[in-house]
Amino acid sequence: MADYVNQRRRGWYFEIEVPEKLRPYYDGKKRIVQSLRTDSRSTAVIRAKPLAAKYKAEFEAYRTGTSPLSADFMATVLEWRQDYQKAAADPELRMDYDDILAEQAAKLARVNPNHAAALPGLVRSEFILTTEHLDAFVNVQKQRVEVKTADMRRSDVLEFAKSFPTTDKITQKAVKRWIVELEGRGVQHATIKRKLTALRTYWQFMQDAELMEREDNPFLNVLSGDRKKRAKTDSTGSWEPFTDAQVLGLLRAAESKRKPDHQLADLIRLGMWTGCRIEELCSLRVSDVYEGYIQIVEAKTRKGEREVPIHAELAPTLARLVQQSSDGYVLSGLDTENKYGSRSSAIGKRFGKLKIAEGFGPKHVFHSIRKTVVTILENAEVSEGIVADIVGHEKQTMTYGVYSGGTSLPRKAEALSKLRYAGWTGADAHPSIPRAA
Structure with missing residues (x-):
């Protein structure tokens, strides 16, 4: 100076x-x-x-x-x-x-x-700017949670700071009024709960690091018992399965649009005959396809790493995709990975537009196809343990969940052969126009 x-x-x-x-x-x-x-x-x-x-x-x-x-x-x-x-x-x-x-x-x-x-x-340090230590908080969060979660928490704090730029205005009463305002704008309860988690964690971070003098946390206990009860029904677990006819309708809609989206149709085919998650399918490499089964290695959980039999109705599609791949992925030519390493982001949005155009609301997402597969197999009287091994779920019992080595591939193939969609024909296994090599 x-x-x-x-x-x-x-x-x-x-x-x-x-x-x-x-x-x-x-x-x-x-x-x-x-x-x-x-x-x-x-x-x-x-x-x-x-x-x-x-x-x-x-x-x-x-x-x-x-x-x-x-x-x-x-x-x-x-x-x-x-x-x-x-x-x-x-x-x-x-x-x-x-x-x-x-x-x-x-x-x-x-x-x-x-x-x-x-x-x-x-x-005079009587209070601080709400976002004053946000960068440090996010850096710490990126070491503890997924990068996408840390970035989302940054966004939640920044949004909150527009209404409360300094910490002196942040009281439990003010936070409750803020929640009421969000509810009045139609913000979903699950979203409000996520924002509160980000804010509560950020506030605790500042207190633990002695970056602020206050000892209270105004983001604690601001949701009433009724709200907490509602949260259970507003979680992602409330996604509803499609019926088999609805899945088939989505597939045909993707192929018959004015500008057909054959890549999206192939994603639906892969999902409806395997029950895999969207990112598992988009990350599936040609080298992960074997004789009679696919190997899921890019899974959300440890149990998600598994072998999934290739259903007879999926075999023609899978063979074509492997042969035509130009980048080593079964779903070749997807948009570049986003900053979180996801290959499914762009095509997932395309599925969202398709299902909306077909009259489906927020309760139905691509994950609903996974629920469809589970539902069909349950109605075909396939045991829960075998279905869990096919779709990569944790088994809840001590015997199967801890001690069992899992269902054999032949048993899983036998079970998956019971997966059927009413109205499916051989033509549904192929695109309506030839693919480019």
């Missing part, structure tokens, strides 16, 4: 050069010069810091066309707070800072009243 102070005959002065393009905003001045009202160089350096931050923010604001003084508000607050704490032992210097704070708050009030009201308390 010494670059901004200069000694003259009457003491120390603050000086900063105005960027050439911005000089018209400062009456053509090349430099801004302001007395620091001290003969002490060390005091001058401290007093220059908030002034430098102020003018840098103004320069950036004028350059980008945003409002002066509100630009880079967080960085300005953090720098001023550090200097304010250093001045704690000097009552006179502390008074100077208080005067500067009052002056800047008055100016800021014309641009952003919320920032102006918060400025003194933030600099």
Whole structure:
């Protein structure tokens, strides 16, 4: 900060050069010069810091066309707070800072009243910015949970901070009002619960790291018993299976659209004859296809890593896809993986548009086809243990879940042969037009 102070005959002065393009905003001045009202160089350096931050923010604001003084508000607050704490032992210097704070708050009030009201308390560490430690929190979260979950928690905190930019406004009563507002906008209970989990975890992180003084957690116990009860029915477990006729209808709809989506139709074929998850199918490599079965290696759980027999009705489709693959994947040519390593994201959205066009709502998703497979096998009196081994579910009993090595491939193939769809014909196994090689 010494670059901004200069000694003259009457003491120390603050000086900063105005960027050439911005000089018209400062009456053509090349430099801004302001007395620091001290003969002490060390005091001058401290007093220059908030002034430098102020003018840098103004320069950036004028350059980008945003409002002066509100630009880079967080960085300005953090720098001023550090200097304010250093001045704690000097009552006179502390008074100077208080005067500067009052002056800047008055100016800021014309641009952003919320920032102006918060400025003194933030600099004095009476409270903090809600997102002040968000980056550190997300970095820690990425070591503990999936990257996608950590990023979602960042988004939830950022959204909440739009309503509560500083922690002094966050109380249990205010959080409950916020929940009511979300419910009034039609936000699903499961989504609200997810947001609260992110906020509660973030708040606890700041407390554990002693980054804030408060000992309460305003995100605890804000859902009533009725809401908790509703959460059980609003979870992903409420997805409903398609009927066999509905699955067949979706397949034919994908093939018969004005612009047929043959790739999506193949995904549906793979799902309806294996019961696999969408990401398992999209990650399936040609090298994972063997004589009579496919090997699932990219699974959600350890039990998901399994051998799935190739149903006779799926065999022609699978043979064609393996032969035509140009990138080593059974579903060749899918859009590039997203940042979370998922190959199913784009085609999953295409399935979503298809099922909506066919009249299905949020209770039906691609995972519903997996439920269809389980339902058909259950009605065909296939034992639960064998079905679990086919679709990759944990077995709930001690004997089968812990001690059993699993159902043999021939037994699984025999069971899967009972999977049938009313109305299915040989033509449904093939696209309506030839595939490109």
